[in-house]
Amino acid sequence: MADFKVHQRDGEGVSVIDLKGYLDAHTAPDLENAFQRLLNDRKFNIIVNCRELSYISSAGLGVFMAFIEDVRKNKGDIKLTNMSAKVYNVFDLLGFPILYEIFKEEQEAIKRFSEQKKS
């Protein structure tokens, strides 16, 4: 099975987390740590790029739930991009598209952050 990897990149006013592999109950703490580091650094504009994410379970989705309120209280957001159909399906079944903005491409999420900053 594929391992799970979290990689962080910082753009202009936006932090991007790249996910790769299987996000399950065993690997979810890795993502939790990544979010926690961003919050500690007061980085609240977060994009999670799921291009190489092969699998997600409720434990992985729970990590997004655990941080979103703190992020939004600080006028930031977590936006999701580049999901495969099978990963999107899990998000969709649990009603996550009404809770999070999900974009096809990372660039669209960056643009959205930029628009929100202006307004």
Added chain:
Amino acid sequence: MLSTGLKTAARSVPTRSSKLFGANAFNAAGSSPKPEFSMQEKFKRDLKSLSRVFRFIDSFFSKHHLDSSKKQEVLLAVEELFTNVLKYQAKSAKGITIGLRKGNGEVTIRMIIPDTEAFDFTKAKDPDVDLPIELRRPGGLGIYLTKRMVDRIEFSYRNRTTTITLTKTIGASDA
């Protein structure tokens, strides 16, 4: 002995109401005799076992040349149940046995969990996935996902042992 079956709402029809069937209805669903579990393995009650569980299911799907999208759904259903046991039935150190078989156009997954309290999760109330974030409460999402990943679930409890049988229909070309 407590025994129930749940015909799930299936992923393609994500309604939130599921119809309950008795265990006999489950058994009568296939007219042909069911083959034995061709693969069976015992796993420690530990999160670290998850990757081994995944490899076990992966090797079954590879061996039988089955549709990998169905594999993802089986992995998800099994992970959610496995982690549920770790969360709510953590007192025992006894391992969880998972058996897999293919036959009659279906993949059947059987989990035998010894030394458990009785909890028939098929009767658990589904979470409201249309609620806004501030009204959502933790819990219930994993079981909800399991119900949507497979076609039938049978639960039985006897002598402190829980047996969960999941059935996933596979395509005709895979059968």
